[in-house]
Amino acid sequence: MRNLPEILIKTRQIGWGAAKLLSSYYHGTAQDSHLDIQYKDNEPVTAADVAVSHYILSALQSAFGHQDFGYISEETYQSQPGKHPAEWVWIIDPLDGTRDFINKTGEYAIHIALVQGTRPVLAVVAIPEAQKIFYATKGGGTFVETAAGSQKLQVSSQPSIEDLVVVVSRSHRNQKLEFLLKNLPCQQQKSIGSVGCKIAALVEQQANIYISLSGKSAPKDWDMAAPELILTEAGGKFTHFDHSPLQYNTGDINQWGGLLASNSQDHINLCNLAAKILEDFVPE
Numbered sequence: 001m002r003n004l005p006e007i008l009i010k011t012r013q014i015g016w017g018a019a020k021l022l023s024s025y026y027h028g029t030a031q032d033s034h035l036d037i038q039y040k041d042n043e044p045v046t047a048a049d050v051a052v053s054h055y056i057l058s059a060l061q062s063a064f065g066h067q068d069f070g071y072i073s074e075e076t077y078q079s080q081p082g083k084h085p086a087e088w089v090w091i092i093d094p095l096d097g098t099r100d101f102i103n104k105t106g107e108y109a110i111h112i113a114l115v116q117g118t119r120p121v122l123a124v125v126a127i128p129e130a131q132k133i134f135y136a137t138k139g140g141g142t143f144v145e146t147a148a149g150s151q152k153l154q155v156s157s158q159p160s161i162e163d164l165v166v167v168v169s170r171s172h173r174n175q176k177l178e179f180l181l182k183n184l185p186c187q188q189q190k191s192i193g194s195v196g197c198k199i200a201a202l203v204e205q206q207a208n209i210y211i212s213l214s215g216k217s218a219p220k221d222w223d224m225a226a227p228e229l230i231l232t233e234a235g236g237k238f239t240h241f242d243h244s245p246l247q248y249n250t251g252d253i254n255q256w257g258g259l260l261a262s263n264s265q266d267h268i269n270l271c272n273l274a275a276k277i278l279e280d281f282v283p284e
């Protein structure tokens with residue numbers, strides 16, 4: 001089955017189910033809500049990440065099978081390194097913003113993306129604390145769904161660079177990123193946990209730019225694939241600082257370097273500006 005609208009209906013249901021399960025861990029109402037926090041490559045992993053990963057993988061695999069699709073989840077990735085051979089691959093982050101989840105900021109999300117080749121064609125981002133699901137298909141637009149129904153989304157058309165609101169990570173920051181933020185002309189800056197929640201702020205017109213800059217480690221395919229499509233289908237742009245598109249399932253799961261997401265006007269200027277500012281960065 002490769003009919004995107006049909007696949008989307010099922011994926012939205014799975015997104016809501018996963019949101020309910022994750023939220024039960026967050027609020028301590030799951031059967032066993034003990035988070036059992038472990039660290040993998042300096043990043044926290046909880047019992048909630050593992051349970052939701054299992055839930056999403058089982059539900060997708062029973063709906064779509066293994067013949068036409070591959071599956072990559074943050075929590076099972078160790079056992080399947082490298083490029084997945086399938087043309088259509090599900091890329092899943094069962095809990096994006098694990099640090100914010102643990103610290104109870106409410107800013108955490110679930111990402112489910114379907115990638116064809118190296119580019120996303122379908123995406124669901126669930127934000128349990130907002131009781132919202134964002135969804136998009138390539139060429140089909142971006143929508144937000146709540147208990148009241150679905151609504152089409154479009155990024156803002158904020159005209160002046162100085163007035164743009166920038167969102168950045170709360171917990172993945174380094175000297176270089178601080179230098180860039182200090183020297184940008186847009187000084188309205190806000191820290192938000194989870195890439196899904198940051199992109200939700202852009203498509204809900206509460207912010208205009210998201211910047212990610214890798215350090216010793218980098219965000220991964222599952223952090224970016226679903227949020228990217230949610231943004232671009234709402235009229236935004238999401239690229240490397242050199243304007244090249246992000247690529248997924250390439251064999252290197254890391255998304256190295258500078259990434260910029262914006263409401264699209266001035267995207268190229270902003271990318272060039274970010275790269276230019278970083279030319280003057282001298283590490284202490």
Ligand SMILES: Nc1ncnc2c1ncn2[C@@H]1O[C@H](COP(=O)(O)O)[C@@H](OP(=O)(O)O)[C@H]1O
Pocket residue numbers: 043074093095096097098099100168169170171172192193194195213214215217218219220223
């Ligand atoms: N420099 C970096 N190195 C490793 N992971 C990063 C990263 N920047 C962001 N991420 C990942 O991107 C997700 C969102 O981060 P943030 O909330 O700080 O924006 C987190 O995923 P997980 O929570 O799924 O592990 C985090 O691990």
Ligand SMILES: [Mg+2]
Pocket residue numbers: 093095096097222223
């Ligand atoms: Mg993540």
